[in-house]
Amino acid sequence: MKHLKTEEQSSAYYPHQPQMQMERRHAPRIPVSFGLMYSGIRKNDVLMADGVVLDLSEGGLGIRGNQPVKVGMELSMFLYLPDGSDPLFVLETNVAWSAGSLFGVEFKKMSLREGNRLHSFLRAQSVLLA
Numbered sequence: 001m002k003h004l005k006t007e008e009q010s011s012a013y014y015p016h017q018p019q020m021q022m023e024r025r026h027a028p029r030i031p032v033s034f035g036l037m038y039s040g041i042r043k044n045d046v047l048m049a050d051g052v053v054l055d056l057s058e059g060g061l062g063i064r065g066n067q068p069v070k071v072g073m074e075l076s077m078f079l080y081l082p083d084g085s086d087p088l089f090v091l092e093t094n095v096a097w098s099a100g101s102l103f104g105v106e107f108k109k110m111s112l113r114e115g116n117r118l119h120s121f122l123r124a125q126s127v128l129l130a
Contacts, residue, residue, distance in 0.1 A: 029055040029062065030125045034082050038065065038093075040075040051101075053079060058122060060096065060106040069095045069103050077105075081121055088114050088121075 037050045049067035056062075061079075069075065073095045078087035092109035110118070 029057040030122060030129065032056050032125065035080040036063065036077050037080075037087075038063070038069075038075045038077040040069070040073050042069070042073070047075075054102075056122065056125075058107075058119065060093070060104060062102070062104045064101050065103060066101070068101065069098050071095050071098055074108070075105060081117075083121065085117075088117055090114065 032053055032055060034053050035050060036053050037048070039049070040047045047067055047069070049065050051063050051065035054062040054064055075093045075095065077090045077093060079090065080087050088110075090107060090110045092107075093105035094108050096104045096106050098104075
């Protein structure tokens, strides 16, 4: 039942997405709110932007950003986890969907150390939501 609650909370961030669409995520998303910075190449320009992480899972995250992105773009990002440590660096993500300032990315490449740190953070957040 808690999984349903998480989905309901997340759907409030994404009112443009139909409720009955097929879920493609392999891991449950957890509602969060912390800052991030993302960068990539848009046409022939370097994109540097920031935003807020709205939800997070082992496979990716949902973002409200201050610069638009397109599906298929590759982005690098720094996640400012609320643990007081240095930002978590994700070397490569892929934009899975985009609607205005909201978009979702799939993690493609991060170091083992950063992956372990992300896993620990998600585990701690799951305990808080339980």
